[in-house]
Amino acid sequence: MTYKYTLDKTSKKFSCPACAKKTFVRYIEVETSKYLESSIGRCDRESKCAYHKSPNGNKPITYNVIQKMEVTSYHDDTVIGSYGRNYRANNFVQYLRQYFCTTDIEAVVRKYFIGTSTYWKGATIFWQVDHEMNVRAGKVMLYDSNSGKRVKKPFNHINWMHKVLHLNDFVLQQCLFGIHNLCDYAEGSTVCIVESEKTAIIMTLLYPEYLWLATGSKTNLKSSVIKPLKDCKIIVYPDKTEYKDWNTKVEAFQKNGYTIICSKFIEGLNVSEGADLADVMN
Known part of the structure; x- marks a missing residue:
């Protein structure tokens, strides 16, 4: 409408x-x-x-x-391989090297199709590939290689690959970051959803037995993106102060037959507003 x-x-x-x-x-x-x-x-x-x-x-x-x-647009399948190199110039990957071994980092880079962009020096691409292996989007973000924090000054460094590539009339319909990995997990497996792509990567390195996905924003936890997870056990981990909003959505999902709960773990900790699992695990 x-x-x-x-x-x-x-x-x-x-x-x-x-x-x-x-x-x-x-x-x-x-x-x-x-x-x-x-x-x-x-x-x-x-x-x-x-x-x-x-x-x-x-x-x-x-x-x-x-x-x-509007029909959902997709990137060409070859686009991921085109940006799947030069990780020494990828600030986010270099940040991970401070805490994790090279073998584990290389594995998680392959698993989540992490890319490197020269749009900003050191930028990372988080590809959104859906459960049917369609490349729906590529989010370009810039991190500080030492702190792992997003670069927000003098402006918030976030863009989309369809804009970088000047793809006119591209219809963006997002999916959960990492959901293409669903095929590697048995029916009824536990799926954990966080907001940040960075957090999903770090939690995968720490707790690889679970499938970690990211909404990419607090507003992107919605029925259209969790639909492929109907047969999974789902735990969502909202950032600090976001529990009430996400739990309201979770209660609606429960009424529609989803096996899903909203964790109060972060909300119960004495941490700053906006803190997430990655902040707590640091």
Whole structure:
């Protein structure tokens, strides 16, 4: 269903009226693509700011013609191999070398199709390959090779490979990061879901007996991405302060027949807001 107004889907961000950070996404009018008033929008800092002002009168648009349904786009199968090298120049992989042996790192790189990008020097590509082995997306992220933290200054270093490769009209429909590995696990296996791709990799290195997957964002825990896991036992591990939101979703999944629970492990620890399993295990 298409509404009269929607949040801008481009990467453009503005200064938030509440926190003044450049993390504010404004609403646009769908038919004209024009921005609404500068105060109408949502701050991406959902936990620390949570400013969200919706436009008035946002009703569905009724068309007299059948609208074209968007079909999920996929990258060419060869794209992963094209970026599967030069790990000495991959900041995230170099960070892992401080704590794990080379053999284990090489194994997890192969298992999750971790790539290296020159879009930013030292950048990592986390490919999203679905349970049918379709390459749905590639998320480009930059980490500090010493601390393992994401580089957020002077801007948040995140992009998508379809934008890097200038693939016009690419329809992004995400899946869980790592879900292509589902075929290697028996029916009824325990699957653990975290938010961060980095955390899924580190937890795989620490606890390889479980299949670790990542949503890639706090809002991407939804029915469309967990559907392939209907026959699995699922444990989700929300970041600190996100338990209430994820548990609400988990309760809805339980009503739809999923064997799923939401862990309170992080929520019960005296750690900073946004901390996750990788932070605790460090």
